[in-house]
Amino acid sequence: MEIPYTVEVRRDTGLTNGKIGIWLFLASEVMLFGALFASYILIRTGAPSWPRGDTILNVPLATFNTIVLIASSVTMVMAWASLMRNRFGTFRIYMGATILLGLVFLIVKYFEYGAKFEHNLYPSTNNFLAIYFTLTGLHMLHVFGGMVVNAYFWGPGSKLWKTNPTWFTQRVEHSGLFWHFVDLVWIFLFPTLYLL
Amino acid sequence: MTTTTDHAVDIDKHVRIYITVFVALMVLTIVTVAISYLHLPVHLAVTVALLVATVKGSLVACYFMHLISEKKLIYAVLLLTLAFFIALLALPTLTHSNGFWIHETVQPAASSPGTGH
Amino acid sequence: MSEQATVAHKRHVAHEAHETIGFWRKYVFSTDHKVIGIQYAITGLLFLLFGFSLMMLMRWQLAYPETALPLLGRLLGDTRMPGGTMLPEFYNELGAMHGTIMVFLGVVPLAVGGFGNFVVPLQIGAPDMAFPKLNMLSYWSFYLGGVVMLASFFVPGGAAQSGWTSYVPLAIIASSGQTWWLIGMIFLITSSLLGAINFITTIIQIRAKGLSFMRFPFFVWAQLVTAFLLLLAFPPLEAAAVMQLMDRVAGTSFFLPTGLMISGQTLQVAGSGNPLLWQHLFWFLAHPEVYVLILPAMGIVAEIIANNTRKPLWGYRSMVYSLVFLGFMSFIVWAHHMFMTGMGTAMAAFFQTTTMIISIPSVVILTALVISLWGGSIRFNTPMLFALGFLPMFGIGGLTGLPLGLNITDIPLHDTYYVIGHFHYVVAPGTIFALFAGVYYWFPKATGRRMNETLGKIHFIGSFICMNVVFMPMFILGMAGVSRRLFDGGAAYAFAGPYLHWNVVSSWGAWILALFQIPFIFNFFWSIWKGERVGDNPWEATTIEWSAPSPPPHGNFAVIPEAHRGPYEYSVPGAKKDFTPQFEA
Numbered sequence: 001m002e003i004p005y006t007v008e009v010r011r012d013t014g015l016t017n018g019k020i021g022i023w024l025f026l027a028s029e030v031m032l033f034g035a036l037f038a039s040y041i042l043i044r045t046g047a048p049s050w051p052r053g054d055t056i057l058n059v060p061l062a063t064f065n066t067i068v069l070i071a072s073s074v075t076m077v078m079a080w081a082s083l084m085r086n087r088f089g090t091f092r093i094y095m096g097a098t099i100l101l102g103l104v105f106l107i108v109k110y111f112e113y114g115a116k117f118e119h120n121l122y123p124s125t126n127n128f129l130a131i132y133f134t135l136t137g138l139h140m141l142h143v144f145g146g147m148v149v150n151a152y153f154w155g156p157g158s159k160l161w162k163t164n165p166t167w168f169t170q171r172v173e174h175s176g177l178f179w180h181f182v183d184l185v186w187i188f189l190f191p192t193l194y195l196l
Numbered sequence: 197m198t199t200t201t202d203h204a205v206d207i208d209k210h211v212r213i214y215i216t217v218f219v220a221l222m223v224l225t226i227v228t229v230a231i232s233y234l235h236l237p238v239h240l241a242v243t244v245a246l247l248v249a250t251v252k253g254s255l256v257a258c259y260f261m262h263l264i265s266e267k268k269l270i271y272a273v274l275l276l277t278l279a280f281f282i283a284l285l286a287l288p289t290l291t292h293s294n295g296f297w298i299h300e301t302v303q304p305a306a307s308s309p310g311t312g313h
Numbered sequence: 314m315s316e317q318a319t320v321a322h323k324r325h326v327a328h329e330a331h332e333t334i335g336f337w338r339k340y341v342f343s344t345d346h347k348v349i350g351i352q353y354a355i356t357g358l359l360f361l362l363f364g365f366s367l368m369m370l371m372r373w374q375l376a377y378p379e380t381a382l383p384l385l386g387r388l389l390g391d392t393r394m395p396g397g398t399m400l401p402e403f404y405n406e407l408g409a410m411h412g413t414i415m416v417f418l419g420v421v422p423l424a425v426g427g428f429g430n431f432v433v434p435l436q437i438g439a440p441d442m443a444f445p446k447l448n449m450l451s452y453w454s455f456y457l458g459g460v461v462m463l464a465s466f467f468v469p470g471g472a473a474q475s476g477w478t479s480y481v482p483l484a485i486i487a488s489s490g491q492t493w494w495l496i497g498m499i500f501l502i503t504s505s506l507l508g509a510i511n512f513i514t515t516i517i518q519i520r521a522k523g524l525s526f527m528r529f530p531f532f533v534w535a536q537l538v539t540a541f542l543l544l545l546a547f548p549p550l551e552a553a554a555v556m557q558l559m560d561r562v563a564g565t566s567f568f569l570p571t572g573l574m575i576s577g578q579t580l581q582v583a584g585s586g587n588p589l590l591w592q593h594l595f596w597f598l599a600h601p602e603v604y605v606l607i608l609p610a611m612g613i614v615a616e617i618i619a620n621n622t623r624k625p626l627w628g629y630r631s632m633v634y635s636l637v638f639l640g641f642m643s644f645i646v647w648a649h650h651m652f653m654t655g656m657g658t659a660m661a662a663f664f665q666t667t668t669m670i671i672s673i674p675s676v677v678i679l680t681a682l683v684i685s686l687w688g689g690s691i692r693f694n695t696p697m698l699f700a701l702g703f704l705p706m707f708g709i710g711g712l713t714g715l716p717l718g719l720n721i722t723d724i725p726l727h728d729t730y731y732v733i734g735h736f737h738y739v740v741a742p743g744t745i746f747a748l749f750a751g752v753y754y755w756f757p758k759a760t761g762r763r764m765n766e767t768l769g770k771i772h773f774i775g776s777f778i779c780m781n782v783v784f785m786p787m788f789i790l791g792m793a794g795v796s797r798r799l800f801d802g803g804a805a806y807a808f809a810g811p812y813l814h815w816n817v818v819s820s821w822g823a824w825i826l827a828l829f830q831i832p833f834i835f836n837f838f839w840s841i842w843k844g845e846r847v848g849d850n851p852w853e854a855t856t857i858e859w860s861a862p863s864p865p866p867h868g869n870f871a872v873i874p875e876a877h878r879g880p881y882e883y884s885v886p887g888a889k890k891d892f893t894p895q896f897e898a
Binding site for chain 1: 440442447509518519546552555559564565566586593594868
């Protein structure tokens with residue numbers, strides 16, 4: 001049984017099901033991270049004092065990570081563009097780069113967290129660290145999730161290119177939208193936690 | 197959905213945009229970190245940082261996520277989400293601002309949110 | 314005749330194609346929206362029964378405080394009811410879990426997961442949902458959440474016992490059952506989010522040709538708005554649940570203020586947190602959640618009223634606009650649950666105003682449904698009886714909400730039995746009646762058989778009377794000032810003395826209400842095998858689901874239907890029959 005508009009767009013909306021689905025999911029993610037930002041605002045404005053981000057966190061390392069994530073966003077969109085240009089080989093290179101850059105991000109975070117723990121700085125130490133670990137932790141889980149999906153499309157999922165290249169391209173695009181969103185969240189997270 | 201070859205011409209234009217946006221994002225990242233070293237007063241620092249972040253975020257959304265050429269339905273969903281996002285961010289804090297808007301004639305006792313009730 | 318033979322042949326072919334899928338893929342891990350819908354419905358009904366049972370236990374304690382419950386009491390063991398007498402901790406477990414189970418494991422899964430999944434694709438002429446595999450994932454996420462919630466009763470310290478609202482700091486220092494509650498909620502929220510994505514995409518994209526938005530059955534509109542509520546309101550609670558988990562397990566102080574003392578000892582945490590933050594995030598979800606509880610019910614009632622008055626709904630357009638406006642407003646009223654937390658007068662005025670405004674669309678919808686009855690040829694079958702019963706019950710529920718939404722009158726009423734009376738009127742003889750109506754109404758589509766009318770009428774009359782016996786006295790108790798969540802129903806307070814007998818009345822109402830569910834349960838299962846067989850459209854209805862065979866095969870329609878007109882073309886002047894189906898050319 002075929003579900004219509006999985007691959008071809010519906011005329012009046014101009015969209016496929018998957019495109020709507022992923023944007024709806026991202027809308028819910030906006031509310032998820034929004035709640036954490038709202039919590040940050042309420043806790044910070046109510047706290048007797050609040051440390052400036054750079055007094056506790058490693059700004060140069062995080063700046064590097066920001067550049068890494070933005071770069072991975074570029075490679076992600078280039079991966080999709082390669083498919084649109086019918087260049088599967090180039091797609092694999094760019095997608096691979098995206099996954100690797102994601103891995104670099106995670107590794108840097110591993111060292112960042114490790115350094116905190118070594119100095120006895122835990123979520124329980126104070127609210128700044130609590131919100132820092134929670135926000136970046138949740139973000140990190142999203143990076144990981146995105147990487148898993150990307151790895152699937154780089155690896156076993158790429159078989160779909162041979163049987164249904166249009167749908168494969170669309171699915172990569174949807175995965176890309178999620179990945180860009182993860183980058184977008186970091187673009188706000190980084191200054192909020194590290195610079196203010 | 198049109199075939200991939202039809203899009204090839206459009207894609208070249210898009211790729212140029214992606215590279216431009218990438219460069220812009222890199223520059224803005226350096227800018228926002230540099231400004232932070234100025235240690236501006238908090239309200240100014242927050243405003244500037246959020247402004248830069250919004251510009252960066254908009255670039256990612258508009259060009260990497262193709263929002264600039266998306267369909268009306270998606271815009272509608274995102275607009276709705278934005279409205280509720282703003283409500284979520286603003287209302288809880290406003291609810292605990294003493295005498296917000298209306299001048300309190302009776303001082304509420306020890307009601308700063310940090311200590312709770 | 315030949316059309317029927319074609320349909321029968323197609324059904325046979327579809328059935329044969331299905332033979333190659335094993336039992337597990339066909340009935341357990343199915344991606345067919347009808348199977349998933351039935352799974353949700355049955356699981357939801359079972360949880361409703363379980364949640365009801367928890368309440369019946371509580372009502373013993375409320376009617377006869379600290380008296381041993383005969384027979385059952387001792388079975389529950391010494392940690393819960395030593396010597397058959399309920400411990401306060403167990404009472405609190407029952408209270409918190411009754412609320413949680415009824416809302417998140419009972420009503421929503423049945424109303425949205427059950428009815429939504431089964432009916433919506435059929436009503437829009439779709440072969441299935443847009444994302445069938447995601448649909449299956451939604452169900453099993455819900456199922457896992459349910460298992461976690463049930464399992465929490467058996468951990469040391471018992472289940473969550475800090476109210477269905479899990480207010481902090483109490484919930485943070487509570488026993489491990491609360492951690493299970495939080496984890497369970499994360500599964501349930503995930504289920505709802507995935508489901509919401511599916512509903513919105515399906516309704517917008519997979520609707521049949523000719524089915525424009527203003528030709529949707531009202532039920533479809535209701536499910537669409539409900540899906541948006543779930544999509545955008547649930548994530549903040551998920552974030553809050555993660556933060557509460559962190560406070561409980563990782564020693565953070567998101568919600569713990571500085572200097573908090575427990576049993577004379579200062580809690581050793583960083584402090585500087587805000588307990589009200591939890592309330593904001595919780596109610597940001599929980600207010601739209603109550604509209605999630607009522608909207609599908611209104612949808613069901615609308616369908617049944619149109620069908621059984623043999624005339625179009627009055628004010629369909631106004632109802633749709635009201636529905637959309639209601640959905641939007643529901644996101645900016647939440648702090649009316651927090652009037653007593655010390656908020657500034659301006660914000661209290663803001664939330665009071667939005668709350669008053671939101672009552673308007675509700676009234677529009679209810680009024681339109683009532684006016685729809687005027688001049689109708691009313692058929693008083695069981696679905697219609699429940700639908701009619703819904704109207705005044707929802708009316709009482711809605712009206713009693715008004716003093717709660719105005720912050721001055723909320724002061725004496727907040728956290729009293731008045732609140733319990735208010736919301737139960739809306740959900741119990743409100744939503745649950747609509748859900749019963751829906752079961753009787755769509756049972757023939759799902760099974761090809763009708764439920765027994767006599768048993769249905771007994772179910773209705775008994776339930777209607779008993780619901781009022783249970784909940785009406787609560788307004789009296791509440792206005793007298795008796796707080797909710799008191800494990801003795803107010804017996805410790807002298808002022809409550811003259812009103813305590815109402816607790817006994819409510820309790821007996823509840824136990825007799827339970828007896829009247831027996832004809833329903835029996836009827837439901839007996840009719841699956843022995844019910845009177847019916848054709849595809851036994852109610853002579855106009856909406857598209859009635860064009861599919863009963864029950865519909867995988868893929869629903871042999872030929873994808875097309876909508877040629879609005880959803881409620883009943884008694885069209887000059888037409889041969891008193892109904893002109895949407896799907897008829």
